[in-house]
Amino acid sequence: EDQVTQSPEALRLQEGESSSLNCSYTVSGLRGLFWYRQDPGKGPEFLFTLYSAGEEKEKERLKATLTKKESFLHITAPKPEDSATYLCAVLTGANSKLTFGKGITLSVRP
Amino acid sequence: DVKVTQSSRYLVKRTGEKVFLECVQDMDHENMFWYRQDPGLGLRLIYFSYDVKMKEKGDIPEGYSVSREKKERFSLILESASTNQTSMYLCASSLTSIEAFFGQGTRLTVV
Numbered sequence: 419e420d421q422v423t424q425s426p427e428a429l430r431l432q433e434g435e436s437s438s439l440n441c442s443y444t445v446s447g448l449r450g451l452f453w454y455r456q457d458p459g460k461g462p463e464f465l466f467t468l469y470s471a472g473e474e475k476e477k478e479r480l481k482a483t484l485t486k487k488e489s490f491l492h493i494t495a496p497k498p499e500d501s502a503t504y505l506c507a508v509l510t511g512a513n514s515k516l517t518f519g520k521g522i523t524l525s526v527r528p
Numbered sequence: 529d530v531k532v533t534q535s536s537r538y539l540v541k542r543t544g545e546k547v548f549l550e551c552v553q554d555m556d557h558e559n560m561f562w563y564r565q566d567p568g569l570g571l572r573l574i575y576f577s578y579d580v581k582m583k584e585k586g587d588i589p590e591g592y593s594v595s596r597e598k599k600e601r602f603s604l605i606l607e608s609a610s611t612n613q614t615s616m617y618l619c620a621s622s623l624t625s626i627e628a629f630f631g632q633g634t635r636l637t638v639v
Binding site (some may be wrong): 449452454459460462464505515517520521 | 532558559561568569570572573576578582584586587618620622624625626627629630631632633
């Protein structure tokens with residue numbers, strides 16, 4: 419069974435304090451790994467796709483990286499508007515099953 | 529822009545009722561998904577479909593069924609609603625191996 423574990427469950431940062439969110443996975447046949455952001459009461463919003471170990475993607479203050487066992491979402495100099503829940507998901511199987519981790523709730527204090 | 533539309537934002541139903549949640553996407557995506565999201569449990573996959581009339585069980589299919597008669601529409605059916613099915617339900621669609629796009633969610637309360 420595919421498993422996706424995100425840590426920590428919650429993270430509180432001061433504005434400007436950089437950190438990393440972890441997503442570790444145990445799957446058979448990874449086809450892709452996705453990062454999403456979710457604001458309260460809304461559907462998840464796509465951030466990044468990573469397909470192979472060593473791949474990196476960047477967008478503003480966020481950078482996602484991938485190894486054979488885990489992915490990191492690095493947040494550089496975060497701002498209060500980066501406060502949200504960050505979700506990691508893995509795509510597996512011939513029929514495109516998409517499995518999510520439980521998410522990491524990030525709070526950035528001004 | 530990809531648009532995934534769920535028929536209701538909020539629903540209140542009685543125990544034992546048959547409930548239909550509808551999801552429509554406008555981008556000709558092959559794959560569609562239904563998840564439920566509960567505090568502390570994250571998004572859990574109920575069912576997904578990789579083609580018209582094709583479906584696969586996710587991790588928590590018990591008490592649910594689905595229907596995909598047309599490519600753009602994926603329906604989630606609660607055969608006999610129970611209070612433990614009170615949750616936020618999220619629909620998503622994707623092309624194969626490409627990121628999934630989500631609807632805004634339906635908050636279902638079963639009383």
